[in-house]
Amino acid sequence: MDRFNKLKEIVLSAGEIIKNGYNQTIDIEKKSATELVTKYDKEVEEFLISKIAPLYSEYEIVGEESFKGGELPENAIYIDPIDGTTNFVHKFPHLAISIGIWENNNPKEAIVYNPILNEFFSAKAGEGSYLNNKKISVTNEESLQNSIIATGFPYVKHEMGKEYWWVIDSITKLLPKIRDIRRLGAAAIDLCYLAQGKVNGFYEVNLQPWDVAAGILIVEEAGGKVSGIRGLKYNLKNQILIASNGKIHKKLLENLGDFDGK
Numbered sequence: 001m002d003r004f005n006k007l008k009e010i011v012l013s014a015g016e017i018i019k020n021g022y023n024q025t026i027d028i029e030k031k032s033a034t035e036l037v038t039k040y041d042k043e044v045e046e047f048l049i050s051k052i053a054p055l056y057s058e059y060e061i062v063g064e065e066s067f068k069g070g071e072l073p074e075n076a077i078y079i080d081p082i083d084g085t086t087n088f089v090h091k092f093p094h095l096a097i098s099i100g101i102w103e104n105n106n107p108k109e110a111i112v113y114n115p116i117l118n119e120f121f122s123a124k125a126g127e128g129s130y131l132n133n134k135k136i137s138v139t140n141e142e143s144l145q146n147s148i149i150a151t152g153f154p155y156v157k158h159e160m161g162k163e164y165w166w167v168i169d170s171i172t173k174l175l176p177k178i179r180d181i182r183r184l185g186a187a188a189i190d191l192c193y194l195a196q197g198k199v200n201g202f203y204e205v206n207l208q209p210w211d212v213a214a215g216i217l218i219v220e221e222a223g224g225k226v227s228g229i230r231g232l233k234y235n236l237k238n239q240i241l242i243a244s245n246g247k248i249h250k251k252l253l254e255n256l257g258d259f260d261g262k
Helices: 003-022 039-055 085-089 155-159 162-177 187-196 209-221 249-254
Strands: 028-030 036-038 060-063 076-083 096-103 106-114 119-124 129-131 134-136 148-151 180-182 201-205 225-227 240-244
Touching: 003 039, 003 085, 003 096, 003 106, 003 119, 036 039, 036 085, 039 060, 039 076, 039 096, 060 209, 076 085, 076 187, 076 209, 096 187, 096 209, 106 187, 106 209, 119 187, 119 209, 129 187, 129 209, 148 162, 148 187, 162 180, 162 201, 187 201, 187 209, 187 240, 201 249, 209 225, 209 240, 225 249, 240 249
Parallel strands: 060 076, 148 180, 148 201
Antiparallel strands: 028 036, 076 096, 096 106, 106 119, 119 129, 129 134, 201 240, 225 240
C-alpha cells in the first residue's frame, strides 16, 4: 500500500473521534469572540500528527491548533482537524478533516473528509479529484446569473473592520448578479462542493492555510480555477481566495471588487 492510501486510512480513523464527539455535550473554549475550539479539535490534531509525521517525515507539519506562527515551509502538511468547529458545536453536519500536502509551495496531495455525511474527497496532482472513489468535476456553467456562489464570513467581523466592509460590499454588488449565495461555515467543504459541481464559485477573506490547502488541489484537479482577488495565482499568504469552475471566474472577479477596505 502506498503512503497516500495509508494517509486515507489514518484520516478515516480520525473521523471516528469526530463521530464519537458529535452527539456529546461539548465543552468549548474561545480563541476570539467568534472563533471556537473544542477538545476534539485538539485530540484529532494530536492523533493525525502522531500518525502522519513518521509517514511523511520529509515534510513539516502545520496544524491549526499547534502552529506557532512564522514563515510557511516550502514542503508542508497542512492539517485542519475540524474545519467547521462552530458547526460541530451546534450539530450542523457541514464539517471536515482537511489535509493538504504541499511540495515546493505547490499542492501535491489532498484529503477532505466529512465523517458525519460520509463524504471523502481526495486528489493527487495530475490524477483528478474524487468523492468516495468516484471521479468528480466542476460544472460547465458559463452564466454568472445562473450560478450559485458559496462564501463565508471572517472571524473578525465583530470588529467591523475592512474585512467586514469588503464582505458587505461584495454581497451587495454580487447578489443581484447571481442565482443565490450559500454559506455553510466550512471553507474546505465549500471548495469540495465546487469541485463536485454543487456550486459554481466560492470566495472568502481571511482564510488560513489549513482551511484551503487541500481544497485548492481538489478544485484544480476537478477542472476548476483558484486565484487571488486580482486573478493572479493564489498563494497561501493571500488574504482573499476566489475559486470557480473557470468559466465564470472573470465575471466573478469583476463583481467582487478590490480589497481596499473602509
